[in-house]
Amino acid sequence: MSAENPAIRVVELTKKFGDFTAVDSVSFDIARGEIFGFLGPNGAGKSTTIRALVDLIRPTSGRCEVLGLDSRKDSVEIRRHLGFLPADLALYPNLTGRQTLEFLANLRGGVDWSWVSALADRLDADLSKRVGELSSGNRQKIGLIQAFMHRPTVVILDEPITGLDPLVQLEFHTLMREHASAGNTLFLSSHTISEVERVADRVGFIRRGRLISVEKMSELQDKALRRITLEFAQPVPVTAFHGVEGVHEASASGATITAQYEGAMGPLLQVATAYDVLSISSASVDLDEIFLEFYRDKVEGPDHEVGQGDSAGKKH
């Protein structure tokens, strides 16, 4: 368990269920102290990758390592240092929140109950009620507490903010950042980029079982598209903007043209100023749109994954 090893390493992971390939040759590393976001639409292979990491399922080929330990051979040792929140969390409905945490703490040992109480206070969790009586958000809080209660070196969270209200989400994100600041690693799976955007240092995109790209969050934001709205004195043919360098989409509504572009605005303005421009306004597009745009660019169909060859399995 050398400190030089990455916190998580996935090497050519492939998982097939019968004829269906859920994860296909996925490789990436996550450094210690990093918060890594794992993004992809529903059914992309996020949970399958995570379940292989925590040894709930076994790779068809490839391997996973956590803290330099093999996910299958050393699964018990890994779990000593691992906090895990499964997707679509299910708990024991007949136990209270406190009994649930006691049960899991007894299995693991070495849990500091003052820290558990602090976590419960921070997340505003009610530990006295039976889990079966709790709302989904309050059950999720119990799941989050159990993932952090032993101060794990590596935390894997599969869709962690499901059901949490915005205030608790905020507190949870603060908790994640604090945990990473202490040198620990967090692996966060989500299908919404806004969640990852707030906390992650890097983000991996997965779709149809294949890792499309791994990007630094800061670089991803640099790639942000911007939206420009051009108001003309009279209607302008939208086709004039098609194929212009940097322009991704252009649409017309009366005498107004709206376009999304990246990079320099010059080529777009060059076309626009050929007409009688009354006003120009420009704004950034949020990351959700980047996310969608990213997939539109990279993936057009199951057999046509543009750009995959040069970015899949990219390591940082």
Added chain:
Amino acid sequence: MLRSLYWKTLRDRWLGALVGVASLFLVAWMGLWAYSGMGDAAAEFIDTMPPVYQSLTGTTADAGVAGLMLGQMFNFLAPFVVAGLGISIGAGAIAGEESQRTMSILGSVPLSRTRLLGAKALAIATMVIVSSVVMWASYVLAVLLVGGDVGSLDLAAATLHLCVVALFYAAMALAIGAATGSRGVASGMATAYLVSSFLVVGFAPLFDGWGIVAKFFPWYVLNGSQPLANGVQWGQLSILVALIGGLMWVAWWRLNGRDLREGEPRAHFVDRLRSDPRLTAVISRLSGTGATGGIGAKALSDVRALAIVAGGGIFVLLVVMGPMFTAMVDSLAGIVSAMPEALLAMVGFADYSTAQGWYHGEGLSVTGPIAIAVVTISAGLGLVREERNRTIGLLHTAPISRAAVAWRKAGAMVVLAGLMGVLIFAGLSLGNLIAGLSMDYGNIAAASVLSAGLGCVLGAVAFAVGAVWGRTSVALGVAISVALLGWGINSFVAVNASLEPFARVSPFYYYSNNFPLVNGMDWGHALVLFAAAAVLVAIGVFGYQRRDLRG
């Protein structure tokens, strides 16, 4: 829309019904095969049967081996299977949708609660009726396969009686589920009434003046009126049909008058009792504290309620049976003395004129194994239930190997089997002591150890199939099939001496064939039971370590 709901209910349940009916067919066919293999000997024995026994089994003089076998099927095994199926579907029809949080979706479609209830009720009735008809056809097939003849047996009448009784229990479960929204309460109450009906109708006529009590229980319509011999009893069926109508009205009335649940469990029944200050101390002591000490402790506590009910029930029954024997020994001796010894051996009847025979026949042949099987199969399913309930991911966040988790779950099952053995020992011993029956305590211990061994095997089947397969329904189905077929093989195949070697595939053979209350411990049989359980558990642990986990 209604048609969709109707077909979906049937689709969800047809496999369970098929397994149940197929098991009934196999047991009937095996029994008929064993009896008919005895040739003239069987016919001679049946000719010598006294009227009282013919009445008990619904057999007529000219019915032959078919009458003997099918009488036992209609009066015991088939009602449990078909009515059990009806209870299972009935309890899940409304309350099941609520507990699975699917009622919200159903409630969002433009369909009144009344129509929803109607579609569900129709599906339940279809399933029970079709199962009954297929069972009837399978019995006819079984008789034909062994070259027999149904003679004057009225199979259609017996099937009709069984069908109506099963519909009654299904309607009861449906009504309770519709009224309370709790599947557990519905299936628990209906099953309790089913089992108590069987016991009361079996026991009450043995006491002078108490025979009338049996008439208040639906089971009486099965073996009290003997439709197999006497044909359809329309009066009794009319009463049951009227009661079914009443239950459906209750279901409609309560379903339309209450808030539907969205999956939130109601306050636990034990919690309600605990909240009563007069009961707090007692209930806390009985239910124990939260079982969070470890996997084994939690596995034990998961079946605690079932173990208390089934273990306590068999304990009380065995205690009470001691004084009962003393009170009835004279009349029992009269009945039994009229029956030839060979016949008693053939039909697996113990010698009721002795305390050992009484306990063996009434306590340890059927009721005891049911109580043990319910507890140990449930405990054996503990591991695979973690997958079904999707808690397995959480459980495996702990630094414990898969093998350790599996061994601890299996260990809990073995402990519960042992506990059931202890309760059987305690019940037999106390009954023996109170009634002064002079049974040998070593033999009582032997019967108890073999009971625990049987429980281990049945629990281990559920454990192994669940651990290797990862499907609760498959594990439960296989375990129940092993229990049913095992019981059937030992009860019916073993009566034909030439076929006895076949009976050795049944765990029940090693459990009871040596008659431990009389002959004491057969260590070879005990070894077979515990070794089989150990092998099954080992297979389960091995398989569990090597597969992808579900959920």
